[in-house]
Amino acid sequence: EDQKKQQSAASSDPYSSDPERHPVLRVNSLKPFNAEPPPELLSDSYVTPSAIFFKRNHLPVPRVDPASYELQVDGLPGGGLKLSLEDLKNRFPKYTVTATLQCAGNRRSEMNAVKQVKGLNWGISAISNATWAGARLRDVLLAAGYGPDAARWARHVQFEGLDKDVTGTTYGASIPVNKATNEEGDVLLAYEMNGEPLPPDHGFPVRVVVPGTVGARNVKWLSKITVSAEESSSHWQQNDYKGFSPTTDWDTVDFKSAPAIQELPVQSAITVPADGAAVPRGSEEVTVKGYAWSGGGREVVRVDVSLDGGKTWQVAELRSSDGGQNAEPSPPPGRAWAWKLWELTAPLPSEARQLEIVCKAVDNSYNMQPDTVAPIWNLRGVLSNAWHRVKVNIVDSNE
């Protein structure tokens, strides 16, 4: 009878069909499931293994039968389009794009340390890089009748997921129509992640991958695409995922006054060593590792690393693949969707007892990260991209 009760409780729990997750993940919330990998694993792989790719769910994971799955394309004259998973795979060329996704709340914990914000307390690993494959959204929109006529009134492409809350409200978001239709936008209706079907946590069977754009617009378990003159009316588009001045609080915030986050600003962080780590003096040098990425297809062109809290800087080595330091050709301008991993090995300053290691990245529009957190603090704790700092202690061998 106890067993029966438990089963009944389990089946009334909307999260009961959530998938198993890798035990190495650091869990920020169980229901919905939100978790990030340990930083040192992140910089081990240029392409993040799907099992440790950060998980950011707003709602329970819907379980979708691929045989009956249907994607609806709406808003265009001619009655719209309905596509099965097989249609999507067979009727449209398959494109492959390696793209980094980052949660708007990545590094929120550093804002929380300045003054409390509202949101999951992400560390520095709510960002990951994967190779996605699927149909191009542009091709699907053209097949659905998008053309010069629609271009006259269309301004946004809205997405709706199959994930829903207890009232039946589904997750939704939108992107500007030119990002969706531009040949160089590289927006995918992805059905593969790292060469496999999408895992349940990442949107099986189909998600939108909007390279260069905040994670929140990369809608998972995609059910509906709507071409519209308006942005998505969802909570997450209208009243969340926006940036405000440090002065703005919950009494004064006017969500209409800021644009929805789309492209993200330049970002970098130190994955190795960890804050508070001990470095033996005998090692004579220290190796610092991390990631760097910028939104909007802007390529990271340099990462500066300081061992003295930002007084002097050294330039790190960048890499764009898993195969060592060999230089990959630069992607076309505006289409650098994937991060760079970086590394610097430098002599230990002989006198130092402690190092304050700092990193800052530069992208090819020469935007740089702001120096400090407080002036970019905002009530939702999003867009946290100040210089990243870790302190390490240099310890003698006998300690």
Added chain:
Amino acid sequence: EDQKKQQSAASSDPYSSDPERHPVLRVNSLKPFNAEPPPELLSDSYVTPSAIFFKRNHLPVPRVDPASYELQVDGLPGGGLKLSLEDLKNRFPKYTVTATLQCAGNRRSEMNAVKQVKGLNWGISAISNATWAGARLRDVLLAAGYGPDAARWARHVQFEGLDKDVTGTTYGASIPVNKATNEEGDVLLAYEMNGEPLPPDHGFPVRVVVPGTVGARNVKWLSKITVSAEESSSHWQQNDYKGFSPTTDWDTVDFKSAPAIQELPVQSAITVPADGAAVPRGSEEVTVKGYAWSGGGREVVRVDVSLDGGKTWQVAELRSSDGGQNAEPSPPPGRAWAWKLWELTAPLPSEARQLEIVCKAVDNSYNMQPDTVAPIWNLRGVLSNAWHRVKVNIVDSNE
């Protein structure tokens, strides 16, 4: 005879045919002529009058006969294209774009104050906004035979000016081909500035206007356009107008290691009050004015102003036209080429004897300006976009 000598000296001076300039300009160098308007005039007009638009010449101003002017388009199969000024006006639709141009060296004086750099000592006014009209570069390239075949190998569009040094070397630069050919790139072969033919200092009869891109690529007195697999080989593309880490000096600099500056980072500055100005205590409030702009068509969405050196912030009013505070519709995403002027009127803090006024802008990719100058310092003093700071003294009425 003295008069004869003077005339001979004058005619051997390559700058002798430079035009007259407005006396209000602050001259940084006479030959070549480089000058900027007083900051308080800059924020008086949303569209900067041509006479006070900053002048940035690398070489003497060439005097061009519009009747015999010829623009050559090279590098495409089929022998290229030669266009007279009349051809350019009659064979191609006329487009009008309001775009802000900024010199890479704007605000270099603030870097110079940290540690000496090489370059003209610009203040905060090497930036201006004008309404440009002309043919679209895209249309001219299509007429010259640009198409899918050329897209396979073409990577850059090179420009050459008629301005040359004593050895005959002409000014040159290039931009990525996708900026030139994209329908949303809005690159013009401009023959009008603010409704008039281009003034001699701004490239009469034709200049390239590359919205969102550093001034140096907006080649004046345009003589030649070359579609190429390579960037311009000019000094200004290869060995100048690039950013480096603060550690890089003239002994260690490797110009190949950094990309040519194209899109510029987010920028803002305070035009009123001037640094060191006196504010009467009796006025009880202070009005702060300035400009804000970002490269790559990213729209400025917010300007934060601090009266206490960056501890607390207030949000300024933005405007996008000369007609008061009325909200203009936002430009399409990625095509915000013109600056915003901004203004904040705030109560004078009652106890203060001095205010440190600071501004910082945010663009719609939520990039922000770095806090301080030293960490972005570079040997050429380019890309100086830290928070702008002015100190003003609050004086009693009887002082």
